[in-house]
Amino acid sequence: MGLEHHHNGHPHTHGGVNGSLIKNKEGTKVLLISLIGLLLTAIFQTVIVTMTGSAALLADTIHNFGDALTSIPLWIAFVLSRQLPTKRFTYGLKRSEDFAGLFIVFVIFVSAVIAGYETLNKLSDETQVDHLGLTAIAAIVGYVGNEIVAIYRIRMGKRMGSAALIADGHHARFDSWTSLAVLIGVLGTWFGYPILDPIIGLIITVMILFTAKDSAKVIFTRLLDGIEPEYIDNITKSASKIKSIRNVNDVKARWLGHEIVIDISITIDSNLSIKEGHNVVKNLIHQLQHDIEHISSIQVHVDPLEEPGALFHKHEYYHTDHARQHTAHS
Numbered sequence: 078m079g080l081e082h083h084h085n086g087h088p089h090t091h092g093g094v095n096g097s098l099i100k101n102k103e104g105t106k107v108l109l110i111s112l113i114g115l116l117l118t119a120i121f122q123t124v125i126v127t128m129t130g131s132a133a134l135l136a137d138t139i140h141n142f143g144d145a146l147t148s149i150p151l152w153i154a155f156v157l158s159r160q161l162p163t164k165r166f167t168y169g170l171k172r173s174e175d176f177a178g179l180f181i182v183f184v185i186f187v188s189a190v191i192a193g194y195e196t197l198n199k200l201s202d203e204t205q206v207d208h209l210g211l212t213a214i215a216a217i218v219g220y221v222g223n224e225i226v227a228i229y230r231i232r233m234g235k236r237m238g239s240a241a242l243i244a245d246g247h248h249a250r251f252d253s254w255t256s257l258a259v260l261i262g263v264l265g266t267w268f269g270y271p272i273l274d275p276i277i278g279l280i281i282t283v284m285i286l287f288t289a290k291d292s293a294k295v296i297f298t299r300l301l302d303g304i305e306p307e308y309i310d311n312i313t314k315s316a317s318k319i320k321s322i323r324n325v326n327d328v329k330a331r332w333l334g335h336e337i338v339i340d341i342s343i344t345i346d347s348n349l350s351i352k353e354g355h356n357v358v359k360n361l362i363h364q365l366q367h368d369i370e371h372i373s374s375i376q377v378h379v380d381p382l383e384e385p386g387a388l389f390h391k392h393e394y395y396h397t398d399h400a401r402q403h404t405a406h407s
Contacts (some may be wrong), residue, residue, distance in 0.1 A: 090222045104155040104242060104335075107233045111226040111249070115145035118309055125215035129229030134212050134259050136192035136278040137252075140285055143188035144223075144252060150177035151245070158334055171334030171373075178296035182289055189285035196278035213263045219256030223249045242335065251288065255281045263275065302331040308369070312339060315368040321345055323356045323382055336373030347381035354379055 119141035126135050154177035155171040230246030257275055265273025298304075309328050316325045327342040345357055358377045365375055 103233065103237050105152050106210065107230060107242060108152040108155065111230055112145055112148040112152070114222055114226050114229075115141055115148070115249075118219055119145055121218055122215045125211050129209075129212045129215075131212045131259070131262065134215055134262075135195055136281045136285075137216070137256050137259050138257065139188050139192045139195075140252060140281070141219060141223070143184050147181040149185050150180045154334070168333060168338075169335065175296060175299050175332075176333035178292070178299070182293045182296055185285060185289040185292060189282050189289060192278065192285065193282040196275050196282060199278065200272075209263050209267055213260055216256050216259035216263065219259070220253045221251035222255060227253060237335075248288065248292075251284075255284060296360065299332045304330050304332055304337070308337065312341065312365065312369060315365050316341060316343065316361055318364055318368075319357065319361050321349070321353075322361065326380060333373060333406040335371065337369070337371045338373055339369075339375045340378075341375065342378040342380060344380045344382055347383060 119138055122134060122138040124142065125131075126138055147377045151174065157173040157212060159168075160170045162169045176397030190285040210403075227246045227250035230242055230247075230249060234246055258281060262273050262277040265271065267278075308330055312328050312330060313325050316322060316328070322345060325341065326342040326344055327340075329340040330339075331336055343357075343361065345354055349357070358379065361377060362375050
């Protein structure tokens with residue numbers, strides 16, 4: 078979508094090609110390819126788990142299946158985000174990405190519960206892990222598979238400007254480390270300490286739970302229209318670079334899917350013409366585009382120097398000012 082601003086309530090749009098639509102199509106392609114990669118990795122590990130009985134490898138395999146499945150709701154969300162805004166959904170359906178995130182957090186949590194249950198059973202089980210070499214190979218395959226997916230998601234996420242896809246790539250990289258942790262269990266068994274295998278399984282389970290917690294924090298923050306405070310600071314600093322802007326009064330921003338919507342109020346000299354004020358806003362938008370990543374749209378409100386800030390637009394102020402003027406004319 079183009080970048081918008083307002084002069085006295087009238088919107089203006091700058092931009093042409095629908096970059097958001099292109100990004101969402103790229104996102105669905107990335108998710109589909111990474112889904113196939115993770116599924117192949119998890120299936121291979123499943124075969125090895127049935128042969129070896131490794132609790133650590135089982136926990137890692139369950140997590141990889143969970144990660145593969147979480148690509149599906151995010152893929153659906155990218156498809157829905159392609160829909161153009163309507164009179165009912167004036168911002169489009171980009172928020173569907175955040176709701177997909179809720180399902181992803183749930184799947185991660187369930188995978189942790191299942192992995193933990195199976196690992197606790199292994200602690201009381203006398204069954205020894207067999208085929209240590211195969212278990213080690215499966216762990217290495219898990220690492221390579223997740224690392225390839227991580228590199229691909231992060232690279233494409235940066236290209237698209239998708240913070241969600243970049244974060245998902247870092248999550249895949251974290252999973253590759255858990256696969257390497259399985260090797261510790263294999264080495265423990267090899268040197269006569271088989272108890273390390275279920276212990277590593279428990280450690281991986283705890284790591285999954287921490288991943289679920291961190292993911293939930295991000296998702297709920299975005300659902301509540303939260304944003305990282307540094308974005309507000311950077312937006313304010315960027316706007317302050319425009320010489321014609323006398324003051325940056327109010328800055329609000331929120332994530333809408335993997336894009337940022339900005340609302341900003343600025344003060345300019347009241348003797349400027351409408352055209353000159355329009356040029357100030359255009360310069361502001363171009364500056365923000367240059368300095369801030371992941372911007373989808375920008376709404377700019379212009380205040381005269383005599384009445385800066387949001388206070389002058391509040392309902393209470395209008396009635397107070399109206400009463401004051403009425404008294405002055407009495």
